[in-house]
Amino acid sequence: MEFFEHFRFLYDGIAYFFSTHEEIINDEVMMVPGWKHFVMILIGGLLIYLALAKDFEPALLMPMGIGAILVNLPLSGAINQMNESLGEEVPGIIDWLFQVGIEASEALPLLLFIGIGAMIDFGPLLSNPKMFLFGAAAQFGIFLTVLVASFMFPDFRDAASIGIIGAADGPTAILVSQVFKSNYMGAIAVAAYSYMALVPIIQPAAIKLVTTKKERQIRMPYNPQSVSRRTRILFPILVTVIAGLVAPPSVSLVGMLMFGNLLRECLKLDSLSQTAQTTLANLITIVLGLTISSSMKAGAFLTVGTIVIMCLGLVAFVFDTIGGVLFAKLMNIFLPKDKKINPMVGGAGISAFPMSARVIQKMALKEDNQNHLLMHAVGANVAGQIGSVVAGGIILTVVPRLIGA
Numbered sequence: 301m302e303f304f305e306h307f308r309f310l311y312d313g314i315a316y317f318f319s320t321h322e323e324i325i326n327d328e329v330m331m332v333p334g335w336k337h338f339v340m341i342l343i344g345g346l347l348i349y350l351a352l353a354k355d356f357e358p359a360l361l362m363p364m365g366i367g368a369i370l371v372n373l374p375l376s377g378a379i380n381q382m383n384e385s386l387g388e389e390v391p392g393i394i395d396w397l398f399q400v401g402i403e404a405s406e407a408l409p410l411l412l413f414i415g416i417g418a419m420i421d422f423g424p425l426l427s428n429p430k431m432f433l434f435g436a437a438a439q440f441g442i443f444l445t446v447l448v449a450s451f452m453f454p455d456f457r458d459a460a461s462i463g464i465i466g467a468a469d470g471p472t473a474i475l476v477s478q479v480f481k482s483n484y485m486g487a488i489a490v491a492a493y494s495y496m497a498l499v500p501i502i503q504p505a506a507i508k509l510v511t512t513k514k515e516r517q518i519r520m521p522y523n524p525q526s527v528s529r530r531t532r533i534l535f536p537i538l539v540t541v542i543a544g545l546v547a548p549p550s551v552s553l554v555g556m557l558m559f560g561n562l563l564r565e566c567l568k569l570d571s572l573s574q575t576a577q578t579t580l581a582n583l584i585t586i587v588l589g590l591t592i593s594s595s596m597k598a599g600a601f602l603t604v605g606t607i608v609i610m611c612l613g614l615v616a617f618v619f620d621t622i623g624g625v626l627f628a629k630l631m632n633i634f635l636p637k638d639k640k641i642n643p644m645v646g647g648a649g650i651s652a653f654p655m656s657a658r659v660i661q662k663m664a665l666k667e668d669n670q671n672h673l674l675m676h677a678v679g680a681n682v683a684g685q686i687g688s689v690v691a692g693g694i695i696l697t698v699v700p701r702l703i704g705a
Contacts, residue, residue, distance in 0.1 A: 336598035337372040343601075344368030344593075347490075356497035359582065360470065360589045364490065367394060367593020379594065397587065398594035402478050408588045409471035409478075410556045415581025416471070416685070417560025418573050420653065422535060424679035427524040431645075431676070433627065435683025438649030439691040440623025441466035445616035446695070452608060458482050460699045462609050465492045466616025467688035468499065469651035472553060474592065476692050479549075480699070486595035487606040491613035499655040502614070504663055506621040507647045515629070516667045518642040522675050532565040543690055550693015557689055617650075624649035624680070648677040651688035657681040 347365030351358040370378040371394055379392040401408040425431050446463030453459045457480035464476045465488060473492035477485040495502065507516075536558030543554040563573040595601070628646030635641065644663055648656045657677035664673040 336602045337374070339602060340372040340596065340598045341369050344372070344596075350494075350497070354497075357493050359585045360493050361497070363586050363589025364493075364593055364596070367590045368596045370394060370590075371593050371597050379597070394590060394594045397591040401587065401591050402474070406475050406478055406552070408584055408591060409475045410552055412471045412581060412584045412588060413553060413556035413689075414560035414563075415576045415584065416653075417536070417557040417562075418564045418576035419581070420557075420561055420682050420685060421564075421678075422532065422561065422682055423527050424524070424675050425682045426527045426531060426535060428676070428679045431649075431679035431683045432686075433631070433683075434624050434646045434649030434680040435685075435687035436649075437627035437646060438620050438624030438680075438684050439467065439687050441616040441619030441621070442688075442691050442695075444619050445612050448615065449612050452612075453605070455482075456703050457699060458484060460695050461485075461488055462612050463616055464488075464688075464692055464695060465495065465609075465613035466620045467651045467691060468492070468496050468617060468620070468656075469685070469688040469692075470496060471588075472651070472688055472692040474588070475553065476695060479696055483600065484605055484609055486592060486597075486601050487609045488613075489592045489595070491610050494610075495613055495617045496652050496655070499650075499652045500659050500662075502617060503621050503647060503656060503659050506618045507625055507644055507663065510622055510625050511629075511643050513667065515643050516663065517671065518640050519668070519671050520640075520642055520645070520673060520676050522672070524675065529565070529567070533562065536561045536565070539686065543693060547690060547693035547697045549696035550690055553689045553692055554686070557685070620650050621647045624684075642671075642673055642676070645673055645676045645680050648680040649684040649687065650681070651684045653681045653685050654678065656684070 344365040344367070347361045347368065349365075350356040351361035351365060367378075370376055375381060377390075377392055378394045380389050380395045381392065442463045444463075445466055446460050449459035449462045450456055453462070461473070461477035461480050461482040461484065464473045467473065470489065470492045474485065474489050477488045482488065540551070540555050540558045544551040560576050563569050563576055624646035625643045626646070628641045628643040632640050632643070642664065644660045648660045650656050657674060657680075660677035661672070661674040664671040
């Protein structure tokens, strides 16, 4: 009898994919076809494949893929389920992690910023401060996409959450979409991290679209100025204070990033700095990937909106890159011939650190095997890390005022 009982459960599980059933989505009961759950399981498998076979952000896409499978299995114990015999809801681990780690406090993406900050060396930026300009210019795609998305999504908060994909900064995208209670957090997270992984494919095409071969061959000698230890310590503190005054909602984002950097630069807490860069960052990334899958349930994820978000995310990412490149070309109009900036460096002003800087270096060497732009690109790239976080804070500040929330 026990054998046949297990067989019955298997039959019920298979039948689940061919039936329509109730599911709670965004606090509303909806009827969801079972085949959508099957498709989401396939999508979870695709994410795992991209992570392991194609090396696309494996630390995050692999947990997201596993999580997508867990939350879409029939009557999964990984998500909250109503126990009819007990007459009460039984919590599932993934939904619980989402409620505690993201919904209640945004703790997971914020803690990840400590690790990211500890990894970043702001030296190339501090020795060449004009790179700050590219960190600002390369956020153009974010605001352009917010404008475009506002015509497609009735809730302006959803449009703002979608635009931040262009920052190529997964934690910021997750945090902004959660603060605005966006219904599309899962799609936004997948898009943000997918495009981060596709930097080596997307950026070269976008840069070549708006530059000539001659412009890509511009050489930039690197003569770094020494940066004192005092400057390195004061920098994260001052950035936090200034960002807090300009965009108060960005304090948690910028503060955690700069706290991590201060751990690195003070030279008194090396063990904590190393822990933040490795153990903390890796652990939070894994848990964050699983947690985000709570918003990848079939009824919420498999919508026309998800497809639109993936397309708009690509637009944001491409125009962020183009914005930085065009700003460098604008600067060159006013610079003497021996001070010209290679426009490709402007494209590194996005937040995808250090992938974007490596892409620019590779492109430069392909155009001219003696043209080394890595350190210039690193300066723009770390500026982009600050720029994306500040852009997220500005959106969190401005959008509620625009909609009167």
